[in-house]
Amino acid sequence: MKRYITEVGGVPPSPSPISNAVVVGNHCWISGQLSVGADGTYLRGTAREEAERAFGHVFRIAEAAGFSRSDIVYVDLAFTDLSDLREVNDLYASLFPEGKRPARTVYQAARLPFGGKVKVQAVAARV
Template sequence: MRTVVATKKAPAAIGPYAQANIIDNFVFTSGQIPLDPDSGQIVEGGIEAQTRQVFANLKAVLEEAGSSLENMVKTTCFLADMNDFATVNEIYATYFPGGVFPSRSAVQVARLPKDALIEIEAIAVIK
């Protein structure tokens, strides 16, 4: 059985998709871009601010699903510029203080929705 996840603490979908779906004890998030949930606008402040906003959005979606950032088992990071990879890595690591990281892929893409600099999707478990 599938359960669709929706929370107002993360940006509403900007297309025909769900913020996340739960199947069994897994949460599959849609890619989160750095939209402020209140304004619907991309946050200012470059890759640093955008990466932090993406994690805030992921956290909100995962918590609504009964999971958390710590329970992420796989992420895919989409970057508009691979030159931001080191900066993203520094910020990314701070969200896993125990050093237990999810599996991850990171790719540079030609363009992201709303010209975001980063998008991250995740798979997490519900414990």
């Protein structure tokens, strides 16, 4: 049985025709999140600030889907400039405790929507 998570309090609706997340069994796939404010405008800042807002959306979506931050098993980080990775790594370490950090992929994208610096997507699972 699939469950589509479309509206989540504190997460602006996507301008794209997507679900914020899809839950299948004990797994939840969370769509890529950006540094977007409640009114749908892009909130610019340092890479760390933008990633912090995007992670906040990811965590709220996971919770709305019935998962917690500790259920996140995989994170995908896209940057428009990989030199921003260091400052986001510090944030990442503060969000996930050592020994319980999700697997992760990091890559540089030529461009992100709204001219963003960072995009975060994730997968959560329960056993």
